[in-house]
Amino acid sequence: MDVHLVFCSCPDPDTASTLARTLVEERLAACASVLPGMHSVYRWQGAVESADEVLLLAKAPADRLPDLIGRLQALHPYELPEVLAVQATAGLPAYLGWVVEATRD
Numbered sequence: 001m002d003v004h005l006v007f008c009s010c011p012d013p014d015t016a017s018t019l020a021r022t023l024v025e026e027r028l029a030a031c032a033s034v035l036p037g038m039h040s041v042y043r044w045q046g047a048v049e050s051a052d053e054v055l056l057l058a059k060a061p062a063d064r065l066p067d068l069i070g071r072l073q074a075l076h077p078y079e080l081p082e083v084l085a086v087q088a089t090a091g092l093p094a095y096l097g098w099v100v101e102a103t104r105d
Helices: 013-025 062-075 093-102
Strands: 003-010 031-044 047-061 083-087
Touching (some): 003 013, 003 031, 003 062, 013 062, 047 093, 062 083
């Protein structure tokens, strides 16, 4: 099963939780975890910046990725949100199957 982990940095826990709930309610992700306590250092508009952020980690099948990414981009408060999808090359088969099943109507 082709399952991906989607990473998305968020400005605060409320934003991450709202995005997580939306993705799961709309069946774009089977599960979304909110991991607090992240500090990011990045280059933006020619300057090195830093910010305390929260990481949203969503689990979704490949066929849901375009809609999931589009939804994150539409709802995210950042001008250019970090949205990265990484394929899970292995995992517990029953869990991978659940990810696919949980995103179906």
